Amino acid sequence: MATSEVKIDEQRIDPATGEYRVITPGQTFRGVTEKITRLVLTPHTPLGWFAIFGIAGAGATMLMVAVVWLFLKGVGIWAISQPVAWGFAIINFVWWIGIGHAGTLISAILLLFKQGWRNSINRFAEAMTIFAVVCAGLFPLLHVGRPWLGYWLLPLPLTMDVWPQFRSPLMWDCFAVSTYATISVVFWYLGMIPDLATMRDRSKTRLSQYVYGMLAMGWRGSVRHWARYETASLLLAGLATPLVLSVHTVISFDFAVAVLPGWHTTIFPPYFVAGAIYSGFAMVLSLAIPLRKFYHLEHLVTLRHIDNCGKVMLATGFIVAYGYGMEAFMAWYSADHWEAFTFWNRAFGPMGWSYWVLITCNLAIPLTTLWSRKLRRNMLFMFILSIIVNTGMWFERFVIIVTSLSRDFLPSSWGTYRATKWDYMTYFGTVGLFVFLFLLFVRFLPMIPMSEVRTMLPGAKIKPKVAAEAGD
Amino acid sequence: MPPREGTYGLLAEFETPGDLIRAARQARQDGWRRLDCYSPYPLEEAAEAIGFHRNKVPLLTLIGGLLGGAAMFALQTWISTLAYPINVGGRPTYSWTAFVVPTYEWTILWAGLSAAYGTLALCGLPELYHPLFNSPNFRDGATTDKFFLCLEALDPKFDLVESRAYLQAFEPLSVTEVEY
Numbered sequence: 191m192a193t194s195e196v197k198i199d200e201q202r203i204d205p206a207t208g209e210y211r212v213i214t215p216g217q218t219f220r221g222v223t224e225k226i227t228r229l230v231l232t233p234h235t236p237l238g239w240f241a242i243f244g245i246a247g248a249g250a251t252m253l254m255v256a257v258v259w260l261f262l263k264g265v266g267i268w269a270i271s272q273p274v275a276w277g278f279a280i281i282n283f284v285w286w287i288g289i290g291h292a293g294t295l296i297s298a299i300l301l302l303f304k305q306g307w308r309n310s311i312n313r314f315a316e317a318m319t320i321f322a323v324v325c326a327g328l329f330p331l332l333h334v335g336r337p338w339l340g341y342w343l344l345p346l347p348l349t350m351d352v353w354p355q356f357r358s359p360l361m362w363d364c365f366a367v368s369t370y371a372t373i374s375v376v377f378w379y380l381g382m383i384p385d386l387a388t389m390r391d392r393s394k395t396r397l398s399q400y401v402y403g404m405l406a407m408g409w410r411g412s413v414r415h416w417a418r419y420e421t422a423s424l425l426l427a428g429l430a431t432p433l434v435l436s437v438h439t440v441i442s443f444d445f446a447v448a449v450l451p452g453w454h455t456t457i458f459p460p461y462f463v464a465g466a467i468y469s470g471f472a473m474v475l476s477l478a479i480p481l482r483k484f485y486h487l488e489h490l491v492t493l494r495h496i497d498n499c500g501k502v503m504l505a506t507g508f509i510v511a512y513g514y515g516m517e518a519f520m521a522w523y524s525a526d527h528w529e530a531f532t533f534w535n536r537a538f539g540p541m542g543w544s545y546w547v548l549i550t551c552n553l554a555i556p557l558t559t560l561w562s563r564k565l566r567r568n569m570l571f572m573f574i575l576s577i578i579v580n581t582g583m584w585f586e587r588f589v590i591i592v593t594s595l596s597r598d599f600l601p602s603s604w605g606t607y608r609a610t611k612w613d614y615m616t617y618f619g620t621v622g623l624f625v626f627l628f629l630l631f632v633r634f635l636p637m638i639p640m641s642e643v644r645t646m647l648p649g650a651k652i653k654p655k656v657a658a659e660a661g662d
Numbered sequence: 663m664p665p666r667e668g669t670y671g672l673l674a675e676f677e678t679p680g681d682l683i684r685a686a687r688q689a690r691q692d693g694w695r696r697l698d699c700y701s702p703y704p705l706e707e708a709a710e711a712i713g714f715h716r717n718k719v720p721l722l723t724l725i726g727g728l729l730g731g732a733a734m735f736a737l738q739t740w741i742s743t744l745a746y747p748i749n750v751g752g753r754p755t756y757s758w759t760a761f762v763v764p765t766y767e768w769t770i771l772w773a774g775l776s777a778a779y780g781t782l783a784l785c786g787l788p789e790l791y792h793p794l795f796n797s798p799n800f801r802d803g804a805t806t807d808k809f810f811l812c813l814e815a816l817d818p819k820f821d822l823v824e825s826r827a828y829l830q831a832f833e834p835l836s837v838t839e840v841e842y
Contacts, residue, residue, distance in 0.1 A: 218807065219806060223806045345737055345741060352739070355742075355750070356741065356760060357757055357760040359755070365734075365767040366763070369770060372775070373774045379778075380778050384703075387805045388806060391801050392806070404790070408789040408790045409787065410804060412698050412700055413704075413705050413709040413712065414698065414712075414714050414717075415705075417703065417709040420706070421719040421780060425773070425777045426774055429770050430770075432766075440767075551777050584734075598795075642703070651806075652680045
């Protein structure tokens, strides 16, 4: 690093604590609270919100049409067939779940590491997780062909006396994903209770007082409650951390437990988890950059946040690069004919273009440019980059699923895969649903955790003498 | 049951967390036991000052997690060996290594749910009505930017006139009487 970059910038050091500032100085408890609650409590919804909401709603409607048609006709309307029986449904499932992982990483892992900067972005990152899991959960359910029998996955005492088969990774998936969805919702909601109480107290209309009042459950900020709340937050963070690492690990087991060349590798769990965090941070940027711009949150979601997300992407991007490298290396080093062929087929086979798209989007562009602090702090660049990385990560799953399945051991069973319009409608429909849900969240719930931002303000600083006496 | 009429307590409002902590610590030292502090963000020092040092959330979480994991392992064992044994390529029906993943997930699930529901239960939430909400300055400041100390009428030391004077000595922004 050049010396000019390590030079300490006086403006960025907080004189009270001697630490790097995360949010812009000169803000008060009341000012921050007013700013965040006003975004929700204002009766005026910005026109731009309606515009995007309309487009996203159209996407969600398209999803509904595609799903209704699927229910009427069956999964034959998708391109899935033998040998590629997984297709878009599983690609999208893995992609969406991966996107969700960054939310948990920000809310849980960075909390355990005491990364104060996460405080202003964790709420909407968690919301992103939940909506991504909603989109992800749709796909396996639709893909089973008869979604109305989806409850067969659960160990329920049914009249037929049939029980699930717990030695299958698909069952593990069911438990991993449902646990992940539940814990994410609980963590998100518990974290929001104090802010909902603020919303209740700042509401002017009767209706919003009732609604936020009910949601806040009568929170009144007793320090006894806060102590339990803090303990529970830490415990949930400690539980969500191994959970989030397990979820993509279990999803990678769906592949790694099979004997298919290109799937049957031990690098899959860490490589999937790193890829998940990589794409998730990209999605955080795709959401945070427009949000801070349109809602004028530049003082709370600062350049430093975007910069840090870029650094996390750089690190996880290199783990992903290691995963790709190791796949290629093992294809050669294992001396396994089928593994070697699979790798060759991925890069130079009939669908080789998709491999080079993924290399370009996931490695070539981000891992060269993210080193530059100037580019990491360029909003337009980071926004475009986040879209590129998410495209690349989608293609990663495409490559893993389609190229491996389409050409396995016996050339006589080889096939090809070409997605139908229903595949595309379902996929882009979930993107619409995701944005639709996210916009509702932005409009009706506080998107920045006020109680956590307050702890970072100068007013929260207690004189060391008082603090020391209190601790006796 | 405590009386549901008359005075709930006296509420002193402070501008800074430091003032609140100083007052709370002094009140605790002077023998007050029925008192509570309210702040718009977690204030560990204030909880310490009123003698609230540990809570039962970790214990509940541990119990929940252990029970959840044990239940899932037992369920899988029962299903795979007794209720519905399936022969998959001659593998043993009690293949416990395969049961680890759902067991792991349910340990986390029930630990997490116990932590969340346990917190709410220990705090007595949901509790949509509380006497403190009768105080307008509490509604305005407690979840935004003010710090409150409440001396409750149930404390044997409580006396409307003397306790008010006692609180005034800490130089709060205001002292209000809160009715049930």
